[in-house]
Amino acid sequence: MTSNLITRPLARESLPFTLHDVRLAIPAHCFQSSLWRSLAYFFLDIGVIAFLYWLTALIDQAWFFPLFWLMQGTLFWALFVVGHDCGHGSFSRYRWLNNLIGHLSHAPILVPYHGWRISHRTHHANTGNIDTDESWYPVTESQYNQMPWYEKLARFHLILVAYPLYLFRRSPGKQGSHFMPESPLFRPHEKWDVITSTICCALMLAVLAGVGLHYGLGFLLNYYVMPYVVFVVWLDLVTFLHHTDVEVPWYRGEDWYFLKGALSTVDRTYGFIDPIHHNIGTHVAHHIFITIPHYHLLEATAAIKPVLGEYYLESKEPIWKALWQGYRNCHFVSDRGSKIHYQGPQRSSRSS
Template sequence: MACTLADSTFLFTAPQQRPIQGHRFAPFKSSGIYYLKWENQPPTRIRHQRHLIPTRRSTVVQAVAVPVAPSPSESAEYRKQLCESYGFKQIGEPLPENVTMKDMVSTVPKKVFEIDDVKAWKSVFISVSSYALGLFMISKAPWFLLPLAWAWTGTAITGFFVIGHDCAHKSFSKNKLVEDIVGTLAFMPLIYPYEPWRFKHDQHHAKTNMLFEDTAWQPIQREEFDSSPILRNAIIYGYGPFRPWMSIAHWWLCHFDTKKFRPNEVKRVQISLACVFAFMAIGWPLIVYQTGVMGWIKFWLMPWLGYHFWMSTFTMVHHTAPHIPFKQSDDWNAAQAQLNGTVHCDYPSWIEILCHDINVHIPHHISPRIPSYNLRAAHQSLRENWGKYLNEATWNWRLMKTILTVCHVYSKEQNYVAFDELTPKESYPITFLKKVMPDYA
């Protein structure tokens, strides 16, 4: 879900390179690229070419580079080093180019695609009841416990988003009208227009990690970064310390302008916008009338900011890491992007329950038609059949530190260049994060 940076200043991205903690590793090499090692020098990528090398007797010798694939042990050790540096449990092997999406979908049990109305409405009950509990906690908590109440309530309404997310993918109910109604209602308290988001999100699935085309997070382009000092400073703060809330910029800039949608989409977009504005026009005054302006801040704004924290960080973790590339359309491979370009991340159990397993994300990109309550079974199947290709992590500070301090400006060769490598003097927010953020995995 990302508009162009020219529109938004802050976008949302995913991918690649430059480890933290002073580790230095060569860029990851895929199959079909050859290596030559000279004593202790790092592997050098070369192509098939012939070189004329003169000897001392002026004899001409033809030297031909012979394809030498890295040994499995070297590749495994290299990925292990990257895991340690980036905060991952496993970094997957590159997926062979001849593997297709159909190949992967065919290995997933058919039962995980089945819609279960009881489980679907159970997720609604969990979200509504946990949200009600959160509001009760906010009303009773002393001031020093309010942050905990806000954290719970913000996580609970993130579950509303996941329910609407299932509705948008037609994996909530067999009745499509019910899905549209539930999706719209679930998004209304978030002030999120359902249909505009759905249209943009469908493009994210169709073009995951495709440069310029993916509508989720995008890496910063060097031209944008260098365009003006004011924009550059805004980008540094937006992709640095403020990044866990940058989905707010994305929400505002990409979903309320009807000009950003195709003519056949505009009517549905307008209906969604009308629903959102109706909630603002009726719901907000009622909250203020009952609790005052401070009540509006306590009961709506702070949980909403908590929701956007999860919206931003989940999206970052799902597709952003130094080893995960964004690719131009002519170099993009759907199967590689969906399997190798998506990250499974385990969060604490209470977050997984309230957010309906949205972070079991790889099977969701293999097929968005898998309901959220079947994602774990689908992931287990993928582990059994494609396990060595999966990127997996357990949430940790090093993982977040890597994303916030490394994954910045797009580079075709190394995926990302960090802001402080390009403009050290202007990148104080990044160097500050490196100093203050914990570094344990």
């Protein structure tokens, strides 16, 4: 058990509060997006990214590049979070603007905006459901035992660089690609949305290829590939820690319903990074109400804590320690039962 996880096990029966109860606790303005505030965060991220490129080109010293990779990769991650708001419609009230800023935020970091948006919608509609969740859901013990070594390697040991593979292949047991409109992820009427985002990513790849041909592979590695790797690590780290802990329950069949599943996530703090990546660690409130803009999540979280009480999951563990515990102890869940928890090779069953 994580020593600082503030939680008690969720009950098998219905929760003692409703979605309406939780919504009433949150100030009404938290559900309202501010167009100018949202745009300010987008342009701030773009501005800092541009400044870091200018500064690095000005310094142009080998010793500075590792620091640049860390800073720029973190800003790529912050830019992803802005596109994340666009995908949920919490960036603005205008769908066309959400789609425009979403593509401007995601295409430069090779994320197919609509493909990701649609699969992420499926994740939020099925969070905590062992059968229908879309991303970072556990495999069963029997599935784990039948996995070939290379699949176990990718799933359990390369967790911090798995995101590009997920975009192309999805998670174990699921078919399809985020880039292909015929993928089972998508409905027929979403075809052109998916194609549009795939074309945007292809254009970005063409730009990168041109940069590499003109300036050389070393230039491309230093100014794009390494920051991109840092971005992928951030994305996988935060997403993994949102959903992976031995105290987070998973449900099957009729034992699952939306609010119960939405609470199957953990709020975490990343220290001074929190305002840089737009407080994305406040994930419980986001799971319950996806239309709350990121800049209202702290206030919304404080408002719902008294209502959720012991059902609110929050970790005070240092991030490195939480990652290590998840890496060691969270490999699979029981094949049977509901309200089941992660187990590792050395953990006994906790199914109920």
